[in-house]
Amino acid sequence: MSARSPYAEAYELKGVLASRRYFMLRRLAQAAFLLVFLTGPWFALWIAKGNLASSRTLDVLPLTDPFVLLQSLFARHWPEATALIGAGIVLAAYLALGGRTYCSWVCPINPITDLAAAIRRRFGIKQTAKLRPEFRNYLAIGVLILSFVSGTVAWELVNPITALHRALVFGLPFAATGALAIFIFDLFVAKDGWCGHLCPVGAFYGALGKAALLRVSAGGREACDDCMDCFAVCPEPHVISPALRGGKTGASPVIASGDCTLCGACVDVCPRKVFHIAHRFDHSVTHVPAPTISVTSESTLAKG
Amino acid sequence: MNAPMKNAPANPGRRKAFADLARFGGGAAAAALALGAFERQSHARPAQTLRPPGALEESAFLSACVRCGLCVRDCPYKTLKLSDWGDGPAPGTPYYIARDVACEMCDNIPCVKACPTGALDHALVDIAKAKMGVAVITSRETCLNLQGLRCDVCYRVCPAIEKAITLELSHNARTAKHAIFEPTVHAESCTGCGKCEKSCVLTDAAIKVLPLELAALRQDAHYKRGWIEKQKAGGALVDAPVKLPTRTPTGEPVPGIK
Missing domain, CATH: 3.30.70 (Alpha-Beta Plaits)
Structure with missing residues (x-):
């Protein structure tokens, strides 16, 4: 049982390359974020040392995951300056670049959940457990409370993101089992189950995203013909409507929700170029010429 | 007191918020508790x-x-x-x-x-001030030196030789004419690097580095060791022996006792 690809129309109108631009860029970015950690152990060429929890790039740039450090602070440990500076840099970067950009451009779990979602679309797997996206927020709070009560960096005991990254970068096979479990869960149990509903790390970056500068805008929404392809490919479909359908109420075309991962799938899939990457203050809407004008121009061209 | 109004929520939004809190908060609490149980296990190193x-x-x-x-x-x-x-x-x-x-x-x-x-x-x-653990002779029955042989490997490889490990000489009662050179760890100088354990020539090392809490190095505060207290005080803690009164019937000194 195979379903029609949501990309079919985009391939036809924009070409395959233009319809997969952000997808390919994201895969490149994800591969790059992995490779900078792997050139060291593989070729003794050290670019980034450590892993996604905390790292040192080219022996000068410290980076620390702010959510991991936040748990450590809740566990009542005051860290060395290196970790604080590292977390500050990462925090600033994601406030500029969109919060959950981490999820779709850096996180090594993303290709796995993307694959599960693609297989679901390809084979028309519709059944899904009912989960609510808000759950991850409560889980993130629960993790912080547990960190405080237990005095440990609680989520890092099971965090499948850093575990997978460790598995790949440090060669620890069993650390990858969580990622495998997520693949099976997303494929058979719940659509976009992990990233969309459960992951507390995504919830944390989503909170940053609410204030982040870089956003997706449905600035071309007047050209929308309700084909619904963007909803089919979006990992967080609920973020689209307010911006896309906001024309009637005059709402901003900027997707404001922190849940948006800026994956660009909507930009890629839309044959009518409704979406583009913008910043949060860019409320401009492109006015599409009325169809009659385009007919006239075509006939003018034909005459010419 | 209007009967039909009794079940209608005064504020439906608030009711939903409470329901959501119970549902998601409950789920998250259950997940956090399971993680917490796992967290306890992680202390067992x-x-x-x-x-x-x-x-x-x-x-x-x-x-x-x-x-x-x-x-x-x-x-x-x-x-x-x-x-x-x-x-x-x-x-x-x-x-x-x-x-x-x-x-x-x-x-x-x-x-x-x-x-x-x-x-x-x-x-x-x-x-040299690191404390990764402390070396302990865990098997006195198999340690070659303790059998009266001269292995000495743990002593020789110790980076703090003569400080962290010394060889203490004692009489070998088995042969009655040889000596036993017992490797003796001095915890205050031992960093727990593990060179001794790594180098022990036996299949199962007779000397092992244990985590500090396992090696039980803490001295109970309530045991006062007189010779140490004396050293700390810079002299005897009690005065010279109390002079007791002579209790002979006449009060005359007993011959031989001052």
Whole structure:
């Protein structure tokens, strides 16, 4: 049982390359974020040392995951300056670049959940457990409370993101089992189950995203013909409507929700170029010429 | 008191918020409790797994270590490893097993310098003051020196030879004419590097580095050792023996007693 690809129309109108631009860029970015950690152990060429929890790039740039450090602070440990500076840099970067950009451009779990979602679309797997996206927020709070009560960096005991990254970068096979479990869960149990509903790390970056500068805008929404392809490919479909359908109420075309991962799938899939990457203050809407004008121009061209 | 109005919520939004809180909050609490039970388990570190130099005491360490592996990367001898699932120490935390690769005790302590959070205490600048564990003769029955032979390997490889391990001479009662050179660990100088355990010539090492809490080095405060108290006070703590009165019927001194 195979379903029609949501990309079919985009391939036809924009070409395959233009319809997969952000997808390919994201895969490149994800591969790059992995490779900078792997050139060291593989070729003794050290670019980034450590892993996604905390790292040192080219022996000068410290980076620390702010959510991991936040748990450590809740566990009542005051860290060395290196970790604080590292977390500050990462925090600033994601406030500029969109919060959950981490999820779709850096996180090594993303290709796995993307694959599960693609297989679901390809084979028309519709059944899904009912989960609510808000759950991850409560889980993130629960993790912080547990960190405080237990005095440990609680989520890092099971965090499948850093575990997978460790598995790949440090060669620890069993650390990858969580990622495998997520693949099976997303494929058979719940659509976009992990990233969309459960992951507390995504919830944390989503909170940053609410204030982040870089956003997706449905600035071309007047050209929308309700084909619904963007909803089919979006990992967080609920973020689209307010911006896309906001024309009637005059709402901003900027997707404001922190849940948006800026994956660009909507930009890629839309044959009518409704979406583009913008910043949060860019409320401009492109006015599409009325169809009659385009007919006239075509006939003018034909005459010419 | 209007009967039909009784079940209608005064504020439906608030009712939904409470319902959501119960549902998601409950779910999250259940997940957090399960994680909490698992967290307890993570404190159970096998005795042969040792933390890097400068590591905070285990529970403080688990609040500080972000499992980045920078210490592992900067260990020049590949002594340190990151814990995989099933290795024993909390997943992703650094450890080493002395019997596999002992700590070489680098002068510049690169692992401590690499730690971004201070889980490895940056106050440690003299590696001789590190306390990764303490060596203990765990098998007196098999230790060659204790059989009266001259193995001496643990003593010879010790980076703090004559301080952390000495050979204490005693009479060999079995042969009645030889000596036993007993390897003796002095905990105050032992860093727990594990060179002795690594080098023990026996199939199962007779000397092992144990985590400090397992080696039981704490002296109970209520035992006062007179010779130490005397040293601290700079003299006897009690006056010279009390002179008791002579109780002879006449009060005359007894011959021979002052």
